[in-house]
Amino acid sequence: MPFESKRVQQSFRVECEKAQAPCALLLTADCQAVSGLIDYAGDWRSPRAFQGDHIDPDGGDDHANLQASCRECNRRKSNSLDAPAEVVFATWRRLTSR
Numbered sequence: 001m002p003f004e005s006k007r008v009q010q011s012f013r014v015e016c017e018k019a020q021a022p023c024a025l026l027l028t029a030d031c032q033a034v035s036g037l038i039d040y041a042g043d044w045r046s047p048r049a050f051q052g053d054h055i056d057p058d059g060g061d062d063h064a065n066l067q068a069s070c071r072e073c074n075r076r077k078s079n080s081l082d083a084p085a086e087v088v089f090a091t092w093r094r095l096t097s098r
């Protein structure tokens with residue numbers, strides 16, 4: 001889910017970078033291997049780049065609904081949310097059985 005407000009998106013990023021907040025999702029093995037470390041200074045196209053994640057995709061830009069995530073996990077999460085329930089379950093099974 002994209003941000004409704006560019007201003008909130010930017011200020012949230014600044015806040016996370018200041019705190020060096022790690023990825024809250026930890027969905028991928030790569031992310032888990034580096035304990036969710038986010039590369040705030042690197043290229044935005046890097047899998048380890050920062051992305052603001054909406055905890056509830058329909059919850060809007062409220063700060064309580066935002067968490068830091070890496071680009072890779074954020075993409076994995078939105079793929080799972082778009083997928084039918086059985087695919088989400090299969091993905092979850094594969095992730096948790098590692």
Ligand SMILES: [Zn+2]
Nearest residue numbers: 023031070073
């Ligand atoms: Zn991650």
